[in-house]
Amino acid sequence: MADPQSYGAAMPNLSDVVVRSIPAFVLLTVTEMISVRLHPDEDAAGYEAKDAATSVTMGLGSLVFDFLWKIPIVAICTAIHELTRPRT
Numbered sequence: 001m002a003d004p005q006s007y008g009a010a011m012p013n014l015s016d017v018v019v020r021s022i023p024a025f026v027l028l029t030v031t032e033m034i035s036v037r038l039h040p041d042e043d044a045a046g047y048e049a050k051d052a053a054t055s056v057t058m059g060l061g062s063l064v065f066d067f068l069w070k071i072p073i074v075a076i077c078t079a080i081h082e083l084t085r086p087r088t
Helices: 004-011 014-038 049-084
Strands: none
Touching: 014 049
């Protein structure tokens, strides 16, 4: 029988990936905003602050939504465990 702790090793925790990527996203967005201001291109509009705020809000909303989905999943798994465990 496989070790129960090895099941999570095959798939990374996606919420950790999102949390760790937020600083990189903010840094790259700010870098791009500075680049557009220093070297404007007539054809490209670049990012506005509201675009970055929308993207960050969507990322944070994704984290909240992910957390809210875990509540019923844990409840269902707990109920299944309690209903199917061997009685001694």
